[in-house]
């Protein structure tokens with residue numbers, strides 16, 4: 001079956017929307033993939049950059065340290081090569097206390113100390129005993145490591161360095177340079193040059209070429225299981241400088257460096273922070289230079305840059321998504337507005353049509369027991385409040401005498417789930433006026449729970465229609481009465497008589513009762529007309545008719561004008577005797593009118609002759625005899641009544657008029 005055009009259009013739009021959404025998702029995925037790739041590439045690039053920075057810093061720090069050391073050795077070599085000073089020192093050491101020589105040596109030591117910026121300078125003999133400083137005499141002996149260096153220096157005739165260390169000798173960490181003094185080839189003593197490494201060396205290490213919060217370069221050396229930090233740790237507030245290797249985390253870059261690792265190392269430092277570090281050995285020393293920086297700080301800038309870099313495409317994407325969303329929203333909003341306008345217009349039309357037809361609609365909620373009413377339904381009920389009508393309010397609007405009937409109709413329709421079609425009266429709430437309404441309703445069934453949930457329907461004010469119908473009924477009744485009334489005498493006519501005969505014939509047949517008929521004729525009426533004129537003749541007939549009708553006042557009795565000056569009276573449940581009596585009463589009543597009839601051969605007044613008959617109708621299987629399909633057609637059997645009464649009337653005329661004659665057989669069997 002071909003799809004309706006609207007459905008095809010909807011389907012194509014649906015597919016179009018799906019394809020668009022798929023393309024959008026793919027594009028978004030591509031952009032995200034590109035961003036991730038770019039981010040990873042940038043991160044890798046930054047990593048290499050920081051590694052290069054660490055490498056450079058470590059190299060510069062090491063170089064600076066070497067330069068400083070080299071300078072110390074050069075200075076020391078200058079002193080070692082000063083033979084004059086060596087000679088003076090030799091002489092003085094042989095005879096300590098010679099004042100002139102003392103001053104000269106002290107002056108030389110002082111100049112040397114100031115120029116080379118040593119913390120302390122001592123002249124000592126070949127046995128390691130301290131004798132002189134630039135400022136005066138001294139005593140004491142070289143500490144053990146320096147003593148060993150002195151022996152090496154004197155043995156090998158070279159300047160010897162003792163690496164930075166701590167000792168009770170000084171209150172600060174120091175580096176010692178032992179300068180051997182020779183007179184010729186004879187060792188005479190040495191000069192002990194002491195540098196406070198805090199002011200000379202550490203400052204070089206603490207200087208980081210780029211501004212970094214967490215960066216630090218530290219010199220470490222290993223002694224068995226011990227690792228000593230030769231320079232202070234930047235972030236260690238406890239001043240701790242000696243660590244047990246076995247107690248340090250294995251991924252600490254210092255531990256890795258002590259195990260022989262060199263280059264870029266990753267791990268966690270003594271603070272437990274993730275760091276990236278560069279480890280390298282300081283040439284001609286047991287020192288390991290470790291320069292490190294926190295990973296978080298190292299990549300913070302990168303991340304910031306990346307965020308800034310990402311923010312542009314993300315902002316663009318968000319902007320784009322926002323625009324698309326705004327566009328879709330705008331379309332939806334416009335569509336909604338269109339639909340609203342359409343709906344409002346349709347509602348206006350509906351309201352208008354309902355108003356024109358006086359039709360409102362409602363929904364009755366069985367759970368809430370209330371009606372939701374349209375404005376026209378409100379209007380019909382004359383409600384002051386709008387929208388909701390409770391069950392109680394609805395019931396009180398129905399006249400008490402109608403209420404039970406209306407409720408039963410509703411209940412039956414709901415029980416049988418059949419459409420509701422009913423009419424009932426309501427009393428308007430505003431002016432108490434009685435109005436007729438017609439209600440058409442359908443019961444809505446909730447299939448899952450198999451119960452009636454609500455009734456939806458229309459309500460129409462049909463008061464005017466009802467009034468028209470009533471008027472029509474009244475008119476029809478009046479018309480029908482008129483059709484059965486003789487206009488002149490104002491008593492029933494022949495048609496009414498025939499219908500009545502049919503009814504009473506069947507009733508008598510059912511009840512097994514006799515049925516009698518009187519045929520009445522005014523005597524010498526032609527003569528009356530001729531004598532008094534037709535107008536007087538009419539008036540005479542009217543008075544005779546009234547007199548006859550007055551005598552046939554029992555229930556079921558009917559006096560009718562049979563035609564011309566002839567009248568009939570039908571007497572149900574009346575036997576022949578009773579019929580005779582009734583006929584006599586009528587005859588006497590007419591005579592009692594005492595209307596002058598000058599040309600009558602019977603009496604001086606108007607008289608009537610009456611023929612009576614009485615029949616007991618019985619059922620006969622011959623349909624033609626007593627079955628009447630046409631209500632106004634006298635059954636053939638009933639015709640006998642008229643024939644017999646007519647025959648009796650004829651007899652009455654023959655016998656001299658102004659008399660009652662019964663049909664020869666008093667009880668005739670209809671055959």
Ligand SMILES: Nc1nc2c(ncn2[C@@H]2O[C@H](COP(=O)(O)OP(=O)(O)OP(=O)(O)O)[C@@H](O)[C@H]2O)c(=O)[nH]1
Pocket residue numbers: 521522523524525526527529533534535536537538541563564565653
């Ligand atoms: N004024 C008047 N006369 C009528 C009316 N209908 C019938 N007639 C007259 O009634 C008369 C009936 O006359 P007949 O049938 O000859 O009978 P009769 O003169 O009454 O004689 P008997 O019946 O033998 O006594 C006629 O002259 C009719 O014109 C009517 O409505 N008004």
